[in-house]
Amino acid sequence: MSQNKWKITLKIHRQKEAEAPHFDEFALDVDPDEYVLDAVERVWAFMDRTVCFRHACHHSTCGACGMRVNGVEKLTCITYIRDVTQDGGTLKVEPLRNFPVISDLAVDMGSLYSRLDTVGARSVLPVTQAEAEKKPADWPAGDEQYIRLADCIECGLCISACPSAATSSDYLGPAVLAGAQANGLKRNPELLGLVDTEDGLWRCHSAFECTAVCPSFVDPARRIMDLRKQVFVERFSRVFRRS
C-alpha cells in the first residue's frame, strides 16, 4: 500500500424522496490503494450520515455495491481509487442506470432478481455441479474461466451499461439471458417462450457493453450469441418433433 495520501473530491449523487437529484461534494484525504467503496463509507461514517448506498461483502462475492464511477459501471469494493482518479482529481459516484433509485446511490434491483428466478439461474453451486457446465464448442481454448456462470454475482452492472436495456424496461437483460444460456434450452425447453421474444434475446444489439463491465468475467454478450444458436436448434427440433 502506498504511503502518500491523495486529496480528492468525491461527488456523490444525492436523491431523496420528493427532492430533485443533485451532487454533493466531499473533500477527502485518501490512500490511492483504497477502494472507491472505502471512500464512500468514510463519507457516511464521518461526514454525512444521510448518504444511502448498498454494500455487503467488500470482496466482490455479493454484488451489492455496483455504482457508476466517473460514468463507468464498477463494483466499488474492488475498484482502486488510483485506477479511476488522480491526486487532486474528482471522483463522481452515481447509482446504476435502468433501475429505480431508492435513495442516493442505492437502487431497487427487484426486476433483475425476479427475472433471474424465472429463468432458474443458480448463483451458488457445489463444485460437482459448477464444473458440469460445459462451454460451447466454438469458444476458444484457454477460456476455462467461462465455465462457471456461478460466478455471476447479480450486481446489475451489465443492465446499467446496456444500451438496449435503456430502451425498454421489459428487456430481460444480459445477466438473465446468460442465466438462461447456462441452463440450456435443450434441458429447459420451457425457457424458449421466454427468451425467443422481442424483449428477450432479440432486443440485444450486440453492443458488448455487458461483457466490458462484468466484474466476474461471466461474458454475458457471448452467452447471448450462444443462446441465439440454441434457439434455432430448439425451433428446428420442434418442427421435426411435430412431423
Added chain:
Amino acid sequence: MSKPHAIIVGAGFTGVATAHDLALRGFDVTVIERGDICNGTSGRTHGLLHCGGRYAVKDQESAIECIDENTLLRKIVPQAIEPNGGLFIALDDSDLAYGEAFIDGCEACHIPLEQLTPQQALRLEPNINPRLLTAFLIPDGTFDPLRLALSFAANAKKNGARFRTYTEAKGLIMDGTGRVTGVRILDRQSNKAEELRGDILVNATGAWAGEIAEMAGADVPVKPTPGVMVAYDQRFVQRAINRLNKPGDGDIVLPQRRMVVVGTTSFEIDDLDYVPVLDDHVDLMLERGAELIPAIRNARIRGKYMATRPLISSGSGRSAARTFKCYDHKETHNVEGFVTITGGKATTLRAMAEKTADVVCEKLGLNAPCQTKEVPLVSYRQYYALPN
C-alpha cells in the same frame, strides 16, 4: 387477539433469522436496519460454514453448535451453500501434536472426520502445500453471506414480515414503568423521523449491541473484535483449508466464486463505524495463507476488507468463547419489553434466532414452538420480488 408485534433492530444474520423464526411463530414482525441487508459484520464474514473443527479442542459448546447447525443449514438453505467440505492440514510437529487433541475433540463433538495421507489430500486439492504431513477431511462448507441472509429475509417476508432498510434507530420509547414500548426511527430514504410501537423489541445489532442497549440504560458485555481478510483472484482450492492447530491469524483459506479468501486477524477498536484495513494485517494474511497454499504468492489481491466480530467478553481475542447469548433486560437491568441477542457466528444464526424467539415467547406468555429446523427456505431472490 391480534398478533403480537415484534420490532427487530438490525438486519444482519441474527436479525433476519429471528424475523423468520418469529414470523413462523405467528408474530407481526418489523425489521429496521440503518443500511441495507447484511451491510455490517454479516456481509463481510469470511464465509466458512463451520463444522466445528476449529473449536473442537478448546470451545466444545461452540463446536457442537456448529456441527448441528451446519447439518441443518445444508438442508434448509442449499441455495446459499457450497457443501464442498474442508481439510485440516498439518505442516509441522506442533500441528501434528495438536492433531491428537483434534481427533479427540471432534469425536467428543460428533464431528465426522477422515484422516488422509498427504498423497490423498493432494489428489483432492493439488494446490495445498505439498510438504503437508497429514490431513483430516471434515464437513466444512462455504456460504455466500448476502444470499444466506436474503434467504432468511425472503422467508420472513413471505410470512408477512416488513423490512425497513435505510432506517436508523435513534432512541427507544419507554413508558413510566421502565418498559420499552417502541423505537424512534429516522427513515434515511426520506429523512423523516417516525415512531414505531411494538410489544417486544429485539436488539440484534451484533457488535453494535451495546449502543442500542445503552438507549434503554442497559448494557451487554459484547466486545467488538475486528479481523482482516484478503481475497486473491484465483480459485486455488474447492474446499475450506484449515491449519491443524489452535485458532490463530490467517489459519483458514476458503474458495469463493473465482477467488480464495484468507482470514483472519483479531484486534480491538474504539470506533465501530469505520475500521481501517491495516497494512501489516494484509501482509500477514499473505504470509500465513501462502503456508497453506504456496501459489497464493503468485496471485493478485482482489479485495482486502475487515469485519467486526461481536464477541461476548468472557475472555479476550482468541480465548473468548464463540458461543452466543440472549439477554432478557428485565433480568439484567429491570427493563421490560427488551431483549438483546449477540455473540455467536454466522453458522449458528438459526440457533441464535430460535433461542431469542423462545425468550420472546416466554416473556409474552405464548406457547409457539420453533419451526425453523423443518422449513426449507424460499429463493433468496424473493426478498426483492415480494411486496414489503
